[in-house]
Amino acid sequence: MENTKSVGVIGLGNMGRGMALSLQRAGYAVLGLDKSEQAVNAAREAGIPVGTDLAQLARECATIVLSLPTSAIVRALLEGEGGLLALAKPGLLLIDTTTADPQVTRELAVALKDKGIRFVDAPVSGGPSGALKGELTMFIGGSEADVTHAHPVLSALGTKRFHIGDVSAGHVAKLINNLLTASHLVTASEAFRLANAAGISTEQLIEAVNAGSGRSGVTLFNYPNRILNNTYASGFTMQLMRKDVNLAVSLGEALGLDLPAVDVIGDIWKSSASALADGEDFNRIVNFERSTSPARA
The missing domain is CATH 1.10.1040.10 (N-(1-d-carboxylethyl)-l-norvaline Dehydrogenase; domain 2)
Structure with a gap:
């Protein structure tokens, strides 16, 4: 998988699956991941390649998009044993589309910055149909440099994108x-x-x-x-x-x-x-x- 055009999508429910398909249409090589066997099977049936583990995504993907239910799950994914903070290389772009707790987002942003990981919070509105069509509304938080860097991926996901402010402003x-x-x-x-x-x-x-x-x-x-x-x-x-x-x-x-x-x-x-x-x-x-x-x- 060519790293510069590769995007990992963690969370392959209705929203994540739709976003993965929109990214594929935009020309990205997508690698999905989900703990749910049902979500994994639905993703594969839709034509989305699914990775073996988090280490593979960290190794092969230039960008990782999170589509998860809660901040607690995001924190565990990043800070837990064998989490993304330990696995990711500096320069990785992380886009969190979870509707999350802004305080947790700010705390995680500090740890991510220390590891050299670019971080943008970009929760979405528009439902599964918007995700599938690449027509989501996105509420974006992050530095100007990181949001600019994320622009091509964000453009594949949403037609209405609003950069509200620094990290956590999107949430x-x-x-x-x-x-x-x-x-x-x-x-x-x-x-x-x-x-x-x-x-x-x-x-x-x-x-x-x-x-x-x-x-x-x-x-x-x-x-x-x-x-x-x-x-x-x-x-x-x-x-x-x-x-x-x-x-x-x-x-x-x-x-x-x-x-x-x-x-x-x-x-x-x-x-x-x-x-x-x-x-x-x-x-x-x-x-x-x-x-x-x-x-x-």
Whole structure:
């Protein structure tokens, strides 16, 4: 495998697999890796070569893209026994597309810099379809030099790329994006519930809302494409959104901020676990009704 055009992709779920295929279309030699046998089999069926272990990726790839569920898994991959920090050669470019804890990202960035590893955090929005088409929105953090170096790979993954700031800025921005989406789903569902009780169906109302100032990405896209047609097939789970909302709430607490609306949204998503299983589509939060609201508790 020619190192200068080689990219490793660690995490071959719906997002990572789509990103690997987009990188292949862009002319990169891709080598995937995943602990899940099911993910590995799906990747191979899609035509993605799969490596034997982390050492092979560190040895053969100029760039490694991470598409993992949590910061804890990223940290273990880097700092654990036989991890990437011990295996990687100076000059490796690491792109982390995980929606992660910014504080952990900053801590890992120090260790990576000490090893001479270029690091860019670039969490994504756009779902599995966006990953497969190479049309993701990317929230990017990193130095100007590292982001410039990563530009060809990032361009193969996303059509809308925003360099927000230094390392961890991408992860902060993605948490804010997901917090807004989580909030809009809750407020839209309650607003439409109010309209329904007053005798107006959501279908009657939504076109007018989308032409007015009450519209959001949730009313423009999620409701018509995921909710009103009862498909709930975004590829993004309740568990993942609950994790992201919790990270946003924790970030506010760590910064010493008083964010009462954010606290309520966080509490709603947390309490939904009793009614909506982790594997359910995150849009199903619109069907969740708590018996007691925070204001009435």
